[in-house]
Amino acid sequence: MIGVLFRHHVRMHRVPLVPLAFGLALFEWIMTVVAGEPSISRFLGETLRAAPPQLLALVNQDLLAIASPAGIIGVGYTHPFTLIMMAVWAVRVPSASLAGEIGRGTMNLVAARPVVRGAQVAAALLALLAGLAVLAGAAWLGTFVGLVGRPIEGVTAWRYLPVAAGMWVLFASAGSVAILVSALAREAGAAIAWSSGLLAGSYVLDYAARVWPRIASLRPFSLFRYYEPQQAMMAGLASYDVEILAAVAAAALLLAFAVFSRRDL
Amino acid sequence: MPSRPDRSSPDPFPIRTRSLRKRYGRVTALEDLSLEVGEGEAFGFLGPNGAGKTTTIRLLLGLLRPSEGEAIVLGKKVSRAVAWRGEVGYLPGDMAFWPRLSGLETLDFLAALTGRQASARAGLLKQLDLRAADLARPVRTYSDGMKQKLGIVQALQCAPRLALLDEPTKGLDPLMQQVFYEIVTDMRRRGATVFLSSHVIAEVERMCDRVAMLRAGRLVTVGSVVQLREAERRRVIADFSADVDVTALAHFGEITSGTGRRVEMLVAQSQIAALVARLGMLPLADLIIEHPTLEEAFLEHYR
Numbered sequence: 001m002i003g004v005l006f007r008h009h010v011r012m013h014r015v016p017l018v019p020l021a022f023g024l025a026l027f028e029w030i031m032t033v034v035a036g037e038p039s040i041s042r043f044l045g046e047t048l049r050a051a052p053p054q055l056l057a058l059v060n061q062d063l064l065a066i067a068s069p070a071g072i073i074g075v076g077y078t079h080p081f082t083l084i085m086m087a088v089w090a091v092r093v094p095s096a097s098l099a100g101e102i103g104r105g106t107m108n109l110v111a112a113r114p115v116v117r118g119a120q121v122a123a124a125l126l127a128l129l130a131g132l133a134v135l136a137g138a139a140w141l142g143t144f145v146g147l148v149g150r151p152i153e154g155v156t157a158w159r160y161l162p163v164a165a166g167m168w169v170l171f172a173s174a175g176s177v178a179i180l181v182s183a184l185a186r187e188a189g190a191a192i193a194w195s196s197g198l199l200a201g202s203y204v205l206d207y208a209a210r211v212w213p214r215i216a217s218l219r220p221f222s223l224f225r226y227y228e229p230q231q232a233m234m235a236g237l238a239s240y241d242v243e244i245l246a247a248v249a250a251a252a253l254l255l256a257f258a259v260f261s262r263r264d265l
Numbered sequence: 266m267p268s269r270p271d272r273s274s275p276d277p278f279p280i281r282t283r284s285l286r287k288r289y290g291r292v293t294a295l296e297d298l299s300l301e302v303g304e305g306e307a308f309g310f311l312g313p314n315g316a317g318k319t320t321t322i323r324l325l326l327g328l329l330r331p332s333e334g335e336a337i338v339l340g341k342k343v344s345r346a347v348a349w350r351g352e353v354g355y356l357p358g359d360m361a362f363w364p365r366l367s368g369l370e371t372l373d374f375l376a377a378l379t380g381r382q383a384s385a386r387a388g389l390l391k392q393l394d395l396r397a398a399d400l401a402r403p404v405r406t407y408s409d410g411m412k413q414k415l416g417i418v419q420a421l422q423c424a425p426r427l428a429l430l431d432e433p434t435k436g437l438d439p440l441m442q443q444v445f446y447e448i449v450t451d452m453r454r455r456g457a458t459v460f461l462s463s464h465v466i467a468e469v470e471r472m473c474d475r476v477a478m479l480r481a482g483r484l485v486t487v488g489s490v491v492q493l494r495e496a497e498r499r500r501v502i503a504d505f506s507a508d509v510d511v512t513a514l515a516h517f518g519e520i521t522s523g524t525g526r527r528v529e530m531l532v533a534q535s536q537i538a539a540l541v542a543r544l545g546m547l548p549l550a551d552l553i554i555e556h557p558t559l560e561e562a563f564l565e566h567y568r
Contacts, residue, residue: 004377010312012363105361109419112326112355113378114347265328 001115004218006130009097013131021134024085025142035155042192058198058215059081059084069134070155070233073143077163077229082139086167089131094182095191097124098260103187107265115262121179122147125253130176132168139166162232169237169245174199174251175258184261198243199223277304279427279458284334287320287482294320298334302460302475307453309490310462310551312479318462319358322429326355327459330387339427351380354425358432358462360416364405368395368415371378371404374420386422391425392444393417417445421452428452430461434468434478446472484540498531500561502542504551514543531557 066130076082098120110120144157145221178195185190185191202222219225226241280302287295295317303306312317323329325336327343327350341349344364346513362371378513390400394415400485407415413436421428435440449459449472460568463469469476470490486493508525517540518532532540537554544552 001378001380008374010367023454029300083495103358104360107353108361109326109358109375110378111328112349112350112353112357114380115378116347148517184537219369264330265323 002123002126005120006197008092009123009127010130012096013089013127017089017131017134019134020085020088021138024082024135025145027079027081027085028073028076028139028142029146030142031073031079032143032150032152036146036150036152037073039065041069041072041074043134056072056106064112069152070159071230073147073155073160074163074229074233076143077139077160077167081142081232082167083203086132086135086171087174087196089135090171091178091192091199092174093128094124094178095185095188095195098179098182098189099125099185099191099241100182102185102265110157111146112265118257120204121183121253121260124182126180127228129172132175136164136168136171138254139167159233159246162237166227166232166237166241167227168221169242173226173245173249173252176252180252180256180259181261183256183265196201276337278302279304279339280308280460282321282334282335285321285336286322286333287317287324287329288332290545291566293482295324298484300477300484300487302458303338305453305456305458306475307449307473308461309473309476310460310471310486310565311464311466311476311480312462313464313482316479317482318479319431322355322431322460322462324525325429326350326353351423352426354420354428354430356416356420356425356428356430356433358435360412360436362404362412362415363405364499365403367403368400368407369397371415372400372419372422373456379423381423381458383422383539385424389448390422392448393441408437410441413437414441417453419446421448424455424533426455427458428460429483430459432463432464433461434463442468498533498557499537499538500553500555501528501530501532502551502553502555502556503528503538503547504532506548506550509547514540517543 052087098107101110111117138190140157140160140163142161145157147157174195177198178191181194181198182188182191204222204223205215206219206222206224209216209222209225223245226237228241280300282298282300283297285298285300288292298321303402312318314328319333320329324337324375325343327347335344337343339349339352366374372383372386376386377530390396395411395414395418395437399411404412404415413434417433421432434445435444446468447477449461452459459472461469461472473490475487476493478485478493498522501518505526505528511520511525511528514528514530515533517536518530520528520530523528532542541552
């Protein structure tokens with residue numbers, strides 16, 4: 001049953017997945033082109049030295065990292081464009097799979113069949129994870145193709161594989177929270193609004209905590225705190241970050257299972 | 266793949282509810298519904314809008330959780346296992362599909378979820394005149410009538426043992442309504458149980474063995490169509506050869522229309538003999554005593 005529902009979700013969402021994946025691959029490829037231009041790296045380095053730290057905090061990188069070709073490519077994985085592309089999938093699929101089906105009335109047709117409620121949550125999760133894997137893979141493929149086509153000395157695409165994996169884990173966690181929201185909602189619109197709001201709030205909290213020392217202690221409450229592309233690039237994924245994001249995802253999914261199994265449809 | 270429910274279940278009632286109750290906050294949608302529907306029976310569920318018909322069907326399917334009481338469908342408690350749903354066909358009252366999917370994709374997906382062969386699909390498509398070209402089109406291009414036909418096919422394509430049909434002929438033209446009646450007849454011929462809610466009383470009267478009437482979430486009455494009609498007041502029409510004072514007959518029942526030479530009344534069965542005796546003393550030219558139609562019985566309950 002989970003397989004049937006999973007294929008159904010893929011069929012419902014495969015059309016937007018293509019432009020999202022293409023956009024991400026293109027963007028990361030462009031970042032390799034930009035990083036390969038010494039004049040751009042030099043110009044960026046000089047510009048950033050004059051930039052306020054609040055602006056640098058926006059891309060979650062320190063100055064030295066950004067000013068190198070490897071750093072410029074790394075910025076591609078924290079750029080708002082990339083994050084928004086990933087967030088679109090992390091919010092869209094969970095919201096449509098549960099609350100969207102209820103709001104449209106098609107949940108009646110699915111839930112009246114021999115399908116346990118938990119299977120519906122599991123199928124939504126599988127569709128979320130598979131799509132995020134395609135998107136994170138497309139982003140890395142853009143980097144890979146860019147660096148194969150125009151090699152940069154000392155920079156290999158393999159360094160960005162843990163970064164892409166970290167991005168997948170981050171949005172898998174955010175998407176799991178969106179599944180919980182969807183399990184509680186009655187319409188896709190409300191689920192999208194709440195999930196987007198929580199994700200944006202988490203991003204803003206992380207940014208604000210980095211530039212405003214008075215609320216620095218709140219940073220651990222943001223999911224984005226556990227996404228450190230620069231560290232992943234240098235030393236691989238931090239197991240602590242992965243564990244926290246996985247714990248948030250597990251808690252959200254357990255709650256989603258419990259809520260969705262007991263609610264009226 | 267869900268396991269097939271035991272067809273040799275000793276429970277002779279595919280549907281059984283005990284003190285079923287559903288509340289939404291302070292609003293009671295269904296109150297203390299106890300009902301039994303027998304194997305192979307066609308059971309009609311009548312009631313005005315908001316009476317609780319759809320709530321009952323959704324409780325039977327486990328889409329809603331009862332506030333109190335329990336529902337047992339095909340011998341299984343609704344709140345527990347789900348495998349029994351493979352033997353149930355459900356047609357929702359407000360038919361909604363995935364707009365981008367074609368009719369065929371929709372049917373294939375729902376049959377796969379049911380976990381059984383769509384053995385009745387070809388016959389239903391032929392009866393309802395849904396062609397391959399129609400099924401290849403996205404459902405968003407369908408008319409309301411076509412959506413309703415597709416809804417009927419998805420509900421019955423796996424030859425269910427029990428069909429729960431909420432307003433099944435909504436949006437169908439009279440020709441297709443006749444076809445639907447034939448489909449129900451065919452289902453019953455092979456022993457399936459049909460539970461349908463409807464506003465169309467003539468349709469229920471035609472298709473169903475027994476009828477339940479709901480009002481404001483409460484069961485008003487339940488019985489066979491014949492029993493319900495017989496339990497209601499008879500319509501008495503008397504013609505006289507000379508003018509009479511028809512108001513003198515008022516204590517036998519309700520005069521619905523009356524002139525000097527003709528009177529129409531609704532009279533309880535217990536008063537019939539006395540009324541006939543009284544009419545015999547008048548210049549009676551003709552006398553008709555009729556059972557009410559189911560529609561009249563229905564209206565009696567909801568006036």
